[in-house]
Amino acid sequence: GQNIDQPTEMTATEGAIVQINCTYQTSGFNGLFWYQQHAGEAPTFLSYNVLDGLEEKGRFSSFLSRSKGYSYLLLKELQMKDSASYLCARGGYQKVTFGIGTKLQVIP
Amino acid sequence: DGGITQSPKYLFRKEGQNVTLSCEQNLNHDAMYWYRQDPGQGLRLIYYSQIVNDFQKGDIAEGYSVSREKKESFPLTVTSAQKNPTAFYLCASSSTGLNTEAFFGQGTRLTVV
Numbered sequence: 001g002q003n004i005d006q007p008t009e010m011t012a013t014e015g016a017i018v019q020i021n022c023t024y025q026t027s028g029f030n031g032l033f034w035y036q037q038h039a040g041e042a043p044t045f046l047s048y049n050v051l052d053g054l055e056e057k058g059r060f061s062s063f064l065s066r067s068k069g070y071s072y073l074l075l076k077e078l079q080m081k082d083s084a085s086y087l088c089a090r091g092g093y094q095k096v097t098f099g100i101g102t103k104l105q106v107i108p
Numbered sequence: 109d110g111g112i113t114q115s116p117k118y119l120f121r122k123e124g125q126n127v128t129l130s131c132e133q134n135l136n137h138d139a140m141y142w143y144r145q146d147p148g149q150g151l152r153l154i155y156y157s158q159i160v161n162d163f164q165k166g167d168i169a170e171g172y173s174v175s176r177e178k179k180e181s182f183p184l185t186v187t188s189a190q191k192n193p194t195a196f197y198l199c200a201s202s203s204t205g206l207n208t209e210a211f212f213g214q215g216t217r218l219t220v221v
Contacts, residue, residue: 004150033209042198042212043151087150095166096210098143098150 004099006088011105017076020102022088026069031091034062034073037101038084046073046086078106110135114199114213121193121220129184129216131199138203140182141210144168145196154197157182186218193220 003025012018024032031050035043049055049064049071061074073086085101112133121127133140139158143151153166157176171190176182182201186193196217200210 008148040196040215040217042214044212045209048209089151095153095156097153100148100150 004088004090004097006086006099006102008100009103009105011107012075012078014078014080014106014108016078017074018078018104020073020075020086020088020104022071022073022099024069024071024088024090024099026066028092029066029069029090032062032064032071033087033089033091033096034071035087035089035098036084037087043087050091075104080106080108082106112199112201112211112213114197114216116216117214119216119218121218123220124188126188127186127193127218129186129197129199129218131182131184131213132180133182133201133211133213134180135201135203135211136179137201137211138179139208140176140199140201141166142172142174142182142184143198143200145198145215151198154184193218 006022033048034046037043047062049062054063059076064071083106085103087101088099090097115130141156142154145151152168154172155174157163160179163174163176173185196215198215199213202208202210
């Protein structure tokens, strides 16, 4: 939907750092969201970027470059409970469009 | 506790029957939305409402209908016209419109047999 691209799957080791990238269509852009979704559950809000730069929230950080149509979610000190899908969502005129999500598997 | 509640969590229906999914929120949010999620696809917007007695079609509204008679409630009816209704349905709400943080219900997994 609306050219939101993110990798479908990633695997990372417990304690490591992982970066999940997202690219999106820039026209009509009005903010970039990241949500976490565990299997069979509702998505939960992680972050919102509307200006360029890095926003840090504990182990999770999110970066935005509006000119490049690019964002990433950085997860540090990975824990097993971080295994989930991470949804990139683009705010636009009157609606938010979600990507397909990146399924992250954290292994011991 | 404030929150958004969908019911039921699992729902089974026979093909050709209409079915209504419930969504209630006590967060005093103006905006409410319905999304559909299928395996391998992102959340797709079915309908949204930014104020009582008003709603707009999303990207995949065909075969669905909604109402917004109260601020707290935004039920979704999956009609027999929906060709492939089996899916995970998510309701969400937000305070001032679509480009603000959305709070999601637990979801309803609808299976049509």
